[in-house]
Amino acid sequence: MQTFAYERPATLAEAVALLEAHGPDARVLAGGTDLVIRLRDGSARPRVVIDVKRIAELSPTIREHEGIVTIGATTVMTDLADSKLVRRLFEALAEAAAVVGSVQIRNRATLAGNICNASPAADTAPPLLVYGAVVVATGPQGTRRIPISEFFVRSGVTTLERSELVVAVELPVPTSRTGAAHLRRTRRRGHDLASVTVCCSVDANGVTRLSYGSVGPRPVLTVDETGVLADPTAADAAKAPILERMFADASPSKRSMRASPEYRLAMLRVLGSRAVRTAIERLASDAPVEE
Amino acid sequence: METRSINIVVNGRGRALEVAVHHTLLDVLRDDLELTGTKECCLVGECGACTVVVDGRIVDSCLMLAVEADGAEILTVEGLAQDGQLSPLQQAFLDKGAVQCGFCTPGQLMAAQALLDGNADPSVAEIQEGLAGNLCRCGCYFQITEAVLSAAEGGHR
Ligand SMILES: Cc1cc2nc3c(=O)[nH]c(=O)nc-3n(C[C@H](O)[C@H](O)[C@H](O)COP(=O)(O)OP(=O)(O)OC[C@H]3O[C@@H](n4cnc5c(N)ncnc54)[C@H](O)[C@@H]3O)c2cc1C
Ligand code: FES
Ligand code: FES
Numbered sequence: 075m076q077t078f079a080y081e082r083p084a085t086l087a088e089a090v091a092l093l094e095a096h097g098p099d100a101r102v103l104a105g106g107t108d109l110v111i112r113l114r115d116g117s118a119r120p121r122v123v124i125d126v127k128r129i130a131e132l133s134p135t136i137r138e139h140e141g142i143v144t145i146g147a148t149t150v151m152t153d154l155a156d157s158k159l160v161r162r163l164f165e166a167l168a169e170a171a172a173v174v175g176s177v178q179i180r181n182r183a184t185l186a187g188n189i190c191n192a193s194p195a196a197d198t199a200p201p202l203l204v205y206g207a208v209v210v211a212t213g214p215q216g217t218r219r220i221p222i223s224e225f226f227v228r229s230g231v232t233t234l235e236r237s238e239l240v241v242a243v244e245l246p247v248p249t250s251r252t253g254a255a256h257l258r259r260t261r262r263r264g265h266d267l268a269s270v271t272v273c274c275s276v277d278a279n280g281v282t283r284l285s286y287g288s289v290g291p292r293p294v295l296t297v298d299e300t301g302v303l304a305d306p307t308a309a310d311a312a313k314a315p316i317l318e319r320m321f322a323d324a325s326p327s328k329r330s331m332r333a334s335p336e337y338r339l340a341m342l343r344v345l346g347s348r349a350v351r352t353a354i355e356r357l358a359s360d361a362p363v364e365e
Numbered sequence: 366m367e368t369r370s371i372n373i374v375v376n377g378r379g380r381a382l383e384v385a386v387h388h389t390l391l392d393v394l395r396d397d398l399e400l401t402g403t404k405e406c407c408l409v410g411e412c413g414a415c416t417v418v419v420d421g422r423i424v425d426s427c428l429m430l431a432v433e434a435d436g437a438e439i440l441t442v443e444g445l446a447q448d449g450q451l452s453p454l455q456q457a458f459l460d461k462g463a464v465q466c467g468f469c470t471p472g473q474l475m476a477a478q479a480l481l482d483g484n485a486d487p488s489v490a491e492i493q494e495g496l497a498g499n500l501c502r503c504g505c506y507f508q509i510t511e512a513v514l515s516a517a518e519g520g521h522r
Binding site: 075076077078079080082103106107110111113114123125127152175176177178179181182 | 366367369385386387388389408409410413416422423424425427428429430432433476479480494495497498499
């Protein structure tokens with residue numbers, strides 16, 4: 075492997091100072107499941123690697139406070155998938171974390187690493203979009219909150235500034251009952267990124283949020299407020315045109331080795347309808363007992 | 366080349382090491398500590414041949430820098446046998462014919478042991494999920510699953 079210097083700051087201030095001092099020569103290291111591969115194949119060539127796993131402010135904690143669940147940047151997929159809090163409030167995010175790679179990968183892969191790497195196939199992206207997550211980023215200018223819908227630009231590129239770090243991801247606790255599901259299509263379990271990812275939530279007010287990834291440069295969020303999609307009694311024929319409009323932003327690459335654009339679009343429709351159905355079922359099964 | 370001193374416990378034995386910061390845990394285990402049971406293969410986190418247990422969790426040691434392990438407790442395949450006695454899981458691999466060329470075996474054993482440590486009586490589906498990150502090019506998957514089932518608490522099924 076190429077050589078580089080290694081820094082292990084203990085505080086957020088130290089880490090930001092290092093990022094500022096080294097500019098484009100620095101690279102943040104979290105779980106390394108993306109970065110170490112790139113250090114080895116030479117597609118990333120930082121002079122300094124900054125390991126953020128021992129920074130208290132980024133610690134792998136998941137806590138709820140005043141209607142917001144805050145997930146520390148270095149929280150790994152294993153802990154996200156196992157968290158009772160996440161499973162209860164953000165089931166589709168737990169579901170997404172549980173299908174990332176293999177056990178070995180999930181034990182290292184962090185939530186922040188997944189979004190900062192900004193692969194269009196990142197499994198946590200659709201649920202974060204559906205749940206209206208906010209990325210907490212700290213840099214030399216202080217801390218700002220970036221709605222996840224304004225975070226992804228294209229593969230490997232986000233709206234994070236060069237000297238900014240993701241400290242945590244915040245999720246607002248849904249104010250009305252919600253059912254949600256994350257689905258994906260892969261060639262092989264445990265070793266491959268998805269060729270289509272879909273997440274859907276429906277809430278008690280009839281709002282449907284549908285998000286999908288791997289079919290364009292960045293994951294997409296669409297919202298239906300007509301109530302038709304969320305309506306368990308509405309006919310498929312009534313839902314189909316709404317879904318078609320929601321999928322209009324899909325533009326899968328022709329160059330991908332994983333799947334052809336035709337296949338991805340076909341699978342997007344299948345998984346999209348399935349995700350809507352599952353979300354509706356989950357909302358119904360979660361319904362409080364009628365008095 | 367930058368180096369750094371780290372302290373790790375490997376198979377119960379404390380080690381103070383000076384490691385190159387760009388070396389992976391896999392490099393250090395194999396080259397510095399001469400623990401060559403852990404195998405190097407794909408180097409991209411797909412095959413699991415390099416699987417070791419770090420602080421109770423399995424990781425692909427090809428994707429972890431050795432410096433990142435500073436302060437950690439590590440278990441490699443060399444740490445499974447006690448006093449020259451194979452562990453029940455290792456014995457089960459032999460008994461069920463789960464080893465052909467044996468190249469994937471150390472990684473399979475570490476993943477299976479970690480699975481059993483967290484779930485004493487896994488189902489076939491749970492075993493397949495727990496070992497999904499470990500490829501076997503000899504195709505011993507059926508026998509490996511059998512071995513893990515027989516080593517599990519509920520065993521002998
Ligand atoms: C075999 C294998 C299978 C995989 N399967 C999947 C899969 O099924 N689904 C999926 O979504 N992904 C998958 N991945 C990709 C990867 O595991 C995830 O993207 C993971 O979440 C990355 O997190 P990390 O902590 O390992 O990131 P790292 O590799 O440490 O970092 C990734 C990028 O994010 C930056 N970064 C990390 N943390 C921060 C921070 N706090 N602030 C600012 N920048 C930061 C780094 O500089 C780097 O550019 C797989 C990878 C492998 C090797
Ligand atoms: S060598 Fe590490 S996963 Fe293949
Ligand atoms: S026994 Fe040969 S690779 Fe598994």
